[in-house]
Amino acid sequence: MRPTLRKLAPLLLLGMPLTASATDLYNGSLNTSPESQGWLTYGPDASNYTPGASFTNFDTTSSNTLKDGYSNLGAANTLPILDRNFGFDVTLNMKMLSEAHASGDRAGVSLIVLDKDHKGVELGFWADQVWAQQDSPLQTHPGTPTTEATSAFNPSDHEWVYDLHIGPAGYTLTADGTQILSGPNKDYSAFAGFPNVYALPDFIFLGDDTTSANGHATFSELGVTVPEPASLSLAAILGSLAIAHRKRRAH
Numbered sequence: 001m002r003p004t005l006r007k008l009a010p011l012l013l014l015g016m017p018l019t020a021s022a023t024d025l026y027n028g029s030l031n032t033s034p035e036s037q038g039w040l041t042y043g044p045d046a047s048n049y050t051p052g053a054s055f056t057n058f059d060t061t062s063s064n065t066l067k068d069g070y071s072n073l074g075a076a077n078t079l080p081i082l083d084r085n086f087g088f089d090v091t092l093n094m095k096m097l098s099e100a101h102a103s104g105d106r107a108g109v110s111l112i113v114l115d116k117d118h119k120g121v122e123l124g125f126w127a128d129q130v131w132a133q134q135d136s137p138l139q140t141h142p143g144t145p146t147t148e149a150t151s152a153f154n155p156s157d158h159e160w161v162y163d164l165h166i167g168p169a170g171y172t173l174t175a176d177g178t179q180i181l182s183g184p185n186k187d188y189s190a191f192a193g194f195p196n197v198y199a200l201p202d203f204i205f206l207g208d209d210t211t212s213a214n215g216h217a218t219f220s221e222l223g224v225t226v227p228e229p230a231s232l233s234l235a236a237i238l239g240s241l242a243i244a245h246r247k248r249r250a251h
Contacts, residue, residue: 019227020225021228022225025037025039025224026223028219028221031054034056034070035075038075038077040222041072041074042070043067043071044068049070049207056219056220058070059216060215061098061215064102066208067208069205071204072202072203079204081116082113082115082166082201084115088115089224089225091161091225092111092162092206093161093219093222094125095160096126096217098127099127099213099214100214101212103212103213105133105140105212108125109124109208109215109217110206110210111125111164113166114202114204118189118199118200118203120166121164121166122186123181125155127155128154128156129151130175130181131148131149132148132181133188134186135187139188142183147181149181150181159220161176170183171185206222
């Protein structure tokens with residue numbers, strides 16, 4: 001390899017912008033239900049979820065025993081591979097209308113995002129807080145103060161644009177462009193319930209997944225953005241070149 005390229009390889013790897021591929025899992029402006037768009041399926045009782053004008057309304061407030069939501073399980077289309085080592089983003093436009101919980105470790109509306117190795121995070125949405133389910137102790141509220149639970153934040157104020165970034169070092173959550181949460185990636189696969197969706201790869205869920213809480217919200221967008229395969233290939237090549245260069249220097 002020419003000396004100039006060999007010297008530039010580590011720098012290119014560190015500074016190289018990756019092109020990204022965005023997939024709309026649900027686009028409310030189409031005025032169709034999420035399941036009709038091919039990326040998501042609903043849970044056992046579709047009556048809890050109704051498409052509106054440019055959004056979908058879901059409501060389990062009639063009973064804590066209701067558990068329902070949208071996920072990519074059984075969907076017609078297959079999600080892109082979600083790899084935290086390269087980083088990916090999940091975007092959600094959602095407004096909380098109400099929420100009640102019988103347990104301080106549960107939420108009536110949750111967003112679960114797990115990568116190909118079932119690592120990621122579950123976010124719980126209360127009427128006055130967003131927080132990350134912990135994996136040690138398993139599935140518990142992080143407590144406050146912490147970077148993993150908001151204090152002065154109102155999920156019911158308007159429809160927030162949430163961007164959840166999951167990378168090799170952990171996750172960050174922004175709301176309308178301002179970071180509100182951050183923490184390490186979680187592994188909930190020790191969950192003893194059935195079915196254990198927390199052991200699944202490339203998994204996304206939005207809804208009510210507990211019999212200890214209920215919630216009511218509307219959402220108009222759900223999407224995922226991953227690096228383009230071509231960018232990943234180039235990153236891998238440059239990474240190999242950088243490692244080889246370091247080894248040669250060491251000798």
